Amino acid sequence: MSSLVGFVFNTELSLIITIVTSFVLSLILLLIKVPNTDYSRKISKAKNTMAVCFLVCTVLMIMTFRYSGIANYDTFASLMMFVVTAISSAILSYSLINVLEDNFIDNDKFFLNVGLVAVLSFVVVSSFFWDPSWYRTMLLTSSVVLFLIQCTIHILLFHKVYKKSVKKIEQYYDEDEDRRIRWIRFCYVIMMLTQVFILVYMLLPRGFMKIYILWYAVFLIYFSANFISFLGSHKIMLDAFAYKALSGQDLMRRIDENRRKKLASRRKSDQNDEVSLPEYTASEFAKLQKSIERWVKDKKYKEYDRTRDEIALELHTSKEILHLYFTTKIGVDFRTWRTNLRVEEAKRLLLENKDASINIIAEASGFSDKSNFHRQFVKIVGCSPKQWRESDGKPDL
Structure with a gap:
């Protein structure tokens, strides 16, 4: 019985499970x-990079399994898993960052990073066969320090590109839409915790490494499942990343160009037409104001997952004119203005439908994400939706 338990819970079997998982x-x-489109090319690149990473992990773990008969095998397995995590953390970080923004990390820097890790990994594994000495200890200590530095740099790069990507999506949809790529951040956190935790398991007594190896198989399945699920719905994000939000200066330049083109066209058809840019703007704003009034009356602001282009088309204007109208005439951007309308609608629905759940009220008001609804409601009203409902709209009393 004890031999059966030892077989079931040994390092070799854990390796076999993880090898098969990684390869499949x-x-x-x-x-x-x-x-194969311009916008999905980076997704394909990230997918293939991840596949290569899993194949590299498979090869390294097969090498680990082949040496299962040597003395101090658990120590050797620990070193090999350290190598696996060092290489995979570099490649998977590059892949996830590449999903968010292509070429944020230059290919040359990426290959240099992986190449240096590979060379150092070879030396670290070779040191297992050296006689114990101070330079062997120094090598392992230096490797751990460099591994932590690598992880820190990648975390900082990921944080930077993630914030940039969230901003792109919000500009495209005019919504707080970080939920669309939240899975990437969560997967990245899980990945980094998994990679760094190898250092903890290396310090634990012999026999614990098999637990880490099994956990690594679970991590690979979770990571892959999320990415494969994303592949089925990546168009939403690619649309946003393909869209380049204009800065203030570029926006005014584009608006002026559009105005001049329209004015030039009018002058060609009627040489006596002396419409100036301010007159043109006032005329556009007047038409837009009527369109917005109808839009609000029809409660179109409750519709979510609408892009800025789609809303501008519905209002018979351009996204540049729409942006200019709200910043110059209303004093706030379109997203803030629409959020206020949604919160006002939610306030009314909360009092009129006290049996309805807050989730239903949030969706009926135009909020696709409950956490965002709660955050915006508290920010604008000063109390939670629950407090607003329970106080009959008088939270201060």
């Missing part, structure tokens, strides 16, 4: 086809 997932990723 790499094949699945390689076989998945992503439409």
Whole structure:
């Protein structure tokens, strides 16, 4: 019985499970086809990079399994898993960052990073066969420090590109839409915790490494499942990332160009037409104001997952004119103005439908995300939706 338990809970079996898992997932990723377009090319690149990473992990773990008969095998397995995490953290970080923004990390820097890790990993694994000495200890200590530095740099880069990507999505949808890429941040956190935790397991007594190896298989499945799920709905994000939000100076330049083109066209048809830019703007704003009044009356502000282009088209204007109207005439941007309308609608619905759940009220008001609804409600009203309902709209009393 004890021998059976020892077989079930040994390092070799854990390695076999993780090897099979890694290899199968790499094949699945390689076989998945992503439409070959300009905007989806980076997704395909990230997918293939992940598949190669899993194949590299498979090869390294097979090498680990082949040496299962040597003395101090658990120590050797720990060193090999340290190498696996060092290489995979570099490659997977590059892949996830590449999903958010292509070429944010230069290919040359990426290959240099992976190359240096590979060389150092070879030296670290070779040191296992050296006689114990101070330079072996120094090598391992230096490797751990460099590994932590690498993880820190990648975390900072990911944080920077993630914030930039959230801003792009919000500019495109005029919503707080970070939920669309929240899974990437969560997967990245799980990945980094998994990679860094190898250092903890290396310090634990012999026998604990098999637990980490099994956990690594679970991590690979979770990571791949999220990415494969994303591949089925990546168009939403690609649309936003393909859209380049204009800065204030570029915006005014585009607006002036559009105005001049329209004025030039009018002058060609009627040489006596002396419409100036201010007159043109006033005319556009007057028409837009009527469109907005109808839009509000029809409660179109409750519709979510609408892009700025779609809303501008519905209002018979351009996104540049729409932006200019709200910043110059209303004093706030379109998203803030629409959020206020949604919160006012939610305030009314909360009092009129006290049996309805807050989630239903949030969606009926135009909020697709409950946490965002709660955050915006508290920010604008000064109390939570629950407090507003329970106080009959008088939270200060």
